[in-house]
Amino acid sequence: MSIAANLAELRERIAQAARRSGREPADVALMAVSKTHPADSILEAIAAGQRLFGENRVQEYAAKRDALPPEAARVVLGTSFHLIGHLQSNKAARAAELFDAVDSLDSLRLAERLNEAAARINRRLDALLEINIGGETAKSGLAPDSAELLALLDAQPKLARLSIRGLMTVPPFTEEPESARPYFRRLRELRDELRRRSGLALDELSMGMSHDFEVAIEEGSTCVRIGTAIFGARSYPEADEVHSQ
Numbered sequence: 513m514s515i516a517a518n519l520a521e522l523r524e525r526i527a528q529a530a531r532r533s534g535r536e537p538a539d540v541a542l543m544a545v546s547k548t549h550p551a552d553s554i555l556e557a558i559a560a561g562q563r564l565f566g567e568n569r570v571q572e573y574a575a576k577r578d579a580l581p582p583e584a585a586r587v588v589l590g591t592s593f594h595l596i597g598h599l600q601s602n603k604a605a606r607a608a609e610l611f612d613a614v615d616s617l618d619s620l621r622l623a624e625r626l627n628e629a630a631a632r633i634n635r636r637l638d639a640l641l642e643i644n645i646g647g648e649t650a651k652s653g654l655a656p657d658s659a660e661l662l663a664l665l666d667a668q669p670k671l672a673r674l675s676i677r678g679l680m681t682v683p684p685f686t687e688e689p690e691s692a693r694p695y696f697r698r699l700r701e702l703r704d705e706l707r708r709r710s711g712l713a714l715d716e717l718s719m720g721m722s723h724d725f726e727v728a729i730e731e732g733s734t735c736v737r738i739g740t741a742i743f744g745a746r747s748y749p750e751a752d753e754v755h756s757q
Contacts, residue, residue: 545739678716
């Protein structure tokens with residue numbers, strides 16, 4: 513099937529999952545995870561109406577963006593690119609230039625670096641806090657009960673150029689989508705707890721990938737990150753597998 517056909521099928525499945533949960537389909541965004549896929553694939557998705565994309569690495573996306581023709585400029589097509597992979601503090605400045613949002617914020621130091629970088633170029637960045645909901649040592653992200661997580665939320669008033677919009681997670685992988693349900697539910701419950709504590713809206717819950725996104729929607733996801741089911745199988749180093757979408 514073509515990328516356009518894949519997108520059409522996914523949008524229908526998202527709509528059905530939303531309705532089963534008593535939600536409006538428009539309340540769930542579809543993020544096309546284009547990491548490791550070429551600029552041509554992004555253009556094909558844009559032509560099919562896709563506007564939200566996720567990339568894993570600063571350098572990879574920088575090269576890919578340079579390969580996009582002028583007519584694919586974000587200002588023309590309204591496309592949005594989010595960084596969903598782990599970001600090192602020393603690449604914060606470049607990330608602030610390239611991306612519309614960083615969905616993998618996992619430390620106060622990184623938040624401060626992004627805020628400073630955004631201020632220097634006079635722009636604002638949205639961010640999601642990445643939560644290591646399964647406590648896996650191979651994955652980045654904040655522990656649900658960590659002091660760093662609370663410190664980040666407490667620091668929001670001082671981060672004038674950075675807006676913390678919600679939470680993101682990659683649960684432990686299993687072949688059975690239902691096995692991910694407890695992790696999705698826990699993230700939603702954590703969001704509710706943090707919302708009450710901080711007073712922040714935290715409206716966004718980015719959770720659910722190609723094999724389990726329908727369960728994630730049933731548990732409250734507002735953004736599902738789907739790559740393989742749109743673009744096909746990808747090839748990447750073993751070290752990146754924990755961030756597969």
